[in-house]
Amino acid sequence: MIDTRKIQLNESIVIDTTVDIAMPKGFEATDTAVSVVGKLKNTGSNAFALDAMAECRLELACSLCLQPVAQRLSFHINENYAEAQDAADEDIAFSDYTIDIYPAVQRNLFLNIPMKPLCDDDCAGLCPQCGTNLNKTDCNCEGDIVNEQFRDLLQMFED
Numbered sequence: 001m002i003d004t005r006k007i008q009l010n011e012s013i014v015i016d017t018t019v020d021i022a023m024p025k026g027f028e029a030t031d032t033a034v035s036v037v038g039k040l041k042n043t044g045s046n047a048f049a050l051d052a053m054a055e056c057r058l059e060l061a062c063s064l065c066l067q068p069v070a071q072r073l074s075f076h077i078n079e080n081y082a083e084a085q086d087a088a089d090e091d092i093a094f095s096d097y098t099i100d101i102y103p104a105v106q107r108n109l110f111l112n113i114p115m116k117p118l119c120d121d122d123c124a125g126l127c128p129q130c131g132t133n134l135n136k137t138d139c140n141c142e143g144d145i146v147n148e149q150f151r152d153l154l155q156m157f158e159d
């Protein structure tokens, strides 16, 4: 919690902290420690601007083979704060001279989580028929479903 009365007009305070963000269901970890380094500036009329770099380590599942992938993630946080009665849509509202950066860190973390993480750019994925992890071993399935469907489609055109 930051007491905004300690920040003079047009002055900044240094933010150098770690925020434990609660993760949504489906993530390996229930909490992710995000280190946040930057500044919070008093931009006038009880408005403040947060400008920071954030970094964390995330445990994700590869979108092709489902194996865990540890990723370092770094992202920028740029948010404006305004007192509740003055806050515009894009502002984060605060009251009682108190700013909590948790919602800003959480929002920006979630925006920056990769949608399709990969364990490796060349990940071979899982066999669509038997589920074997093709990075580790081959399976005995013949061809794959996609090709078979494509072959059926070609035959339709040949008839």
Ligand SMILES: [Zn+2]
Binding pocket: 062, 063, 064, 065, 066, 067, 118, 119, 120, 123, 124, 125
């Ligand atoms: Zn993979």
Ligand SMILES: [Zn+2]
Binding pocket: 127, 128, 129, 130, 131, 132, 139, 140, 141
């Ligand atoms: Zn298979």
